Amino acid sequence: MDGLPKLDSKALPSRRRMLSGAAALAAVPALAGWASLDIEDVGGLAGPGGSHHGAGAGQPPGTRPTGLNNHGGHAGFAGGSVPVERAGIDPSSILYDFDRGRTSTLPDGRTLREWDIVAVDQEFEIAPGVMFPGWSYNGRIPGPTLWAQQGDALRIHFTNAGAHPHTIHFHGIHRAEMDGTPGIGAGSIAPGQSFTYEFDATPFGTHLYHCHQSPLAPHIAKGLYGGFIIEPKEGRPKADNEMVMVMNGYNTDGGDDNEFYSVNGLPFHFMDFPVQVKQNELVRIHLINVLEYDPINSFHLHGNFFHYYPTGTMLTPSEYTDTVSQVQGQRGILELRFPYPGKYMFHAHKTEFAELGWMGFFEVSAS
Ligand code: CU
Ligand code: CA
Ligand code: CU
Numbered sequence: 001m002d003g004l005p006k007l008d009s010k011a012l013p014s015r016r017r018m019l020s021g022a023a024a025l026a027a028v029p030a031l032a033g034w035a036s037l038d039i040e041d042v043g044g045l046a047g048p049g050g051s052h053h054g055a056g057a058g059q060p061p062g063t064r065p066t067g068l069n070n071h072g073g074h075a076g077f078a079g080g081s082v083p084v085e086r087a088g089i090d091p092s093s094i095l096y097d098f099d100r101g102r103t104s105t106l107p108d109g110r111t112l113r114e115w116d117i118v119a120v121d122q123e124f125e126i127a128p129g130v131m132f133p134g135w136s137y138n139g140r141i142p143g144p145t146l147w148a149q150q151g152d153a154l155r156i157h158f159t160n161a162g163a164h165p166h167t168i169h170f171h172g173i174h175r176a177e178m179d180g181t182p183g184i185g186a187g188s189i190a191p192g193q194s195f196t197y198e199f200d201a202t203p204f205g206t207h208l209y210h211c212h213q214s215p216l217a218p219h220i221a222k223g224l225y226g227g228f229i230i231e232p233k234e235g236r237p238k239a240d241n242e243m244v245m246v247m248n249g250y251n252t253d254g255g256d257d258n259e260f261y262s263v264n265g266l267p268f269h270f271m272d273f274p275v276q277v278k279q280n281e282l283v284r285i286h287l288i289n290v291l292e293y294d295p296i297n298s299f300h301l302h303g304n305f306f307h308y309y310p311t312g313t314m315l316t317p318s319e320y321t322d323t324v325s326q327v328q329g330q331r332g333i334l335e336l337r338f339p340y341p342g343k344y345m346f347h348a349h350k351t352e353f354a355e356l357g358w359m360g361f362f363e364v365s366a367s
Contacts, residue, residue, distance in 0.1 A: 077129045081268040086125050089140055091264030092273050095243035098147040098229065106153055113148050113201075114155045119162045119211070119224065127260055127267050127357070132250050135162055135211075135222035141265045142246040142290070143226030146209070148201040150233045156197040160189045166219065169212035170228060171329070174199035180212050188213055204232040206286040206312035206331045208246075220328075221251050221258075221292035227331075229286055232315065239335070240281035247289045247297050247326070247348075247358065256293050261348065261358035270346075270360020279341050279367040285334040286312065289326035297358075298325040299334070300349035306336035323349050338364040 084090040101113035117137050124141060126132045137143030148154055160166050165188040169180035177185025178199045186195045211224035227244045248265065249258030260267040277283050285306075289297040300323040307317035308324050312333040324332065338344065347359035 077127055079268075080128055081266055081272045082125050082128045082130075084266070084269075087266055088122075088124055089126075089265040091262070091266045091269040092275075094140070094142065094145070094264040095245070095275065097145060098244070099144040100147045101154075110151065110153050111149065112153045112155065114157065115144070115146060116157045116159070117143065117168065118159045119166045121162045124223075124265075126250050126252070126262070126265070130250075130252055130260070132252055133222075135164070135166070135219070135224050137168075137224060137226055141223035142248060143209075143224070145227040145229060145244045145246075145286075147229045147231070149231045150201055150204040152201040154197075154199055154201055157194065158189060158197060159194040160191055163191055164213070164219075165190050166211045166213050166224060168197060168209050170197065170199070170209045171207040172199065172228070172230070173202050180209075182213060201230045203313055204230045206288065206333055208288050208290060208329065208331060210290060217256070217292050220290065221249070223248075225290040227286060227288050229312075236284070236315070237282070239284035241277050242284040242286075243275070244286040244288070245299075247287070247291055247299070249291045249293065249353075251293060258291070258293055259356065261291070261353040261356050263358065263360060267357025268359065274343060274361035274363035275346075277338055277362055277364050279364055280337050280339065281367070283334075283336050283338070285336075286331070287324070287326070287334055288331040289328060291328055294350075294353070296325050296327055296350070297353065298323060298349040300347055301334075301336070301362075302345040303340070303342075304336055304338055304344060306334040309333040309335070325349075338362065340364065341366040 084092070099115065101115045104112050106112050120136055120139055122134055122136050122139055124132050124134050134141055146156075156168060158168050167180035167182065167187070167189055170178075178197050179185070180197065182188045189195050207228040207230065209226055209228050211219040213219045225246070225248070227246055229244070245263045246265075247263055248261070250260040250262070250267075251257060252259045263270060287299055291297045305320055305322045308319040308321060309317050310330075310332045312331070317335070324334070326332070341364045344362045344364065345359060346362060347354040
């Protein structure tokens with residue numbers, strides 16, 4: 001049937017083909033060299049001292065996309081993370097940037113929260129020398145993390161300033177016409193048009209929103225997504241250090257695969273700017289996977305374990321682990337304390353994603 005992918009390994013995107021076997025690597029002399037080097041030098045994943053800056057053979061993981069792809073598309077990429085001023089995205093500030101909206105009180109006493117969200121076409125330098133022609137909500141990838149309390153009334157004033165039709169599809173419980181699905185209610189919002197999504201904040205949990213225009217994959221992959229957190233009415237135990245991490249990817253050279261992976265928008269950022277935490281404090285992480293093209297993403301923490309609350313919809317954790325996997329749209333809450341000071345890696349427990357940007361550090365200072 002037309003449109004069905006063929007299960008032919010030669011038809012796989014070249015990055016996957018390259019990773020699929022030594023024979024493929026050997027067929028490309030330039031890659032055979034670093035492939036053998038790579039086995040010894042697992043770089044940042046090796047453990048203490050294995051930061052990507054310390055890959056002494058001159059092969060920081062960040063250089064791998066160039067070699068791996070063999071597309072010639074990233075000739076300018078020299079590894080490392082791009083300065084946040086150049087990117088226009090700051091993953092460290094996104095950790096803590098909970099947008100509670102403009103609040104007022106309705107006649108029935110409930111809190112009304114309102115946000116203005118604008119879809120814009122914008123190019124981002126997501127890695128040094130790598131430009132990504134993105135579509136964003138409010139000029140950032142991921143979009144703003146919307147925060148509300150269970151039962152609040154929400155109004156999201158959406159304007160499409162991009163060149164393509166878009167929507168905002170929220171995960172949550174609401175009427176069909178507020179779902180941001182093309183063909184239902186206002187449906188697709190045309191360029192230049194606006195629409196106000198209006199619904200109540202329920203159920204509590206860690207959620208997300210994203211564009212639902214078809215073809216869906218590029219509308220998400222281009223950057224139209226963000227976190228959506230609904231706090232239980234009675235609250236959660238107060239965390240000392242509460243943050244959001246949105247896992248994403250970037251398809252920078254076409255096809256249907258990603259060349260870069262990140263948390264909060266910039267590959268390798270948290271290698272250069274570790275997440276700062278204090279020994280023994282309660283750390284709460286809202287972890288959201290919106291990664292397009294790859295079926296599964298994951299989060300692995302070194303030197304520690306965490307309690308995991310899937311979707312954040314229960315007040316008791318379901319798992320005590322150091323690794324969790326999420327498909328696209330899955331999310332959850334991680335809670336933990338670091339008993340010892342020092343630097344601890346966190347990364348996708350999919351080595352390929354880690355090496356293409358999805359890795360970072362927690363830096364624990366003595367209390
Ligand atoms: Cu869209
Ligand atoms: Ca690609
Ligand atoms: Cu979704």
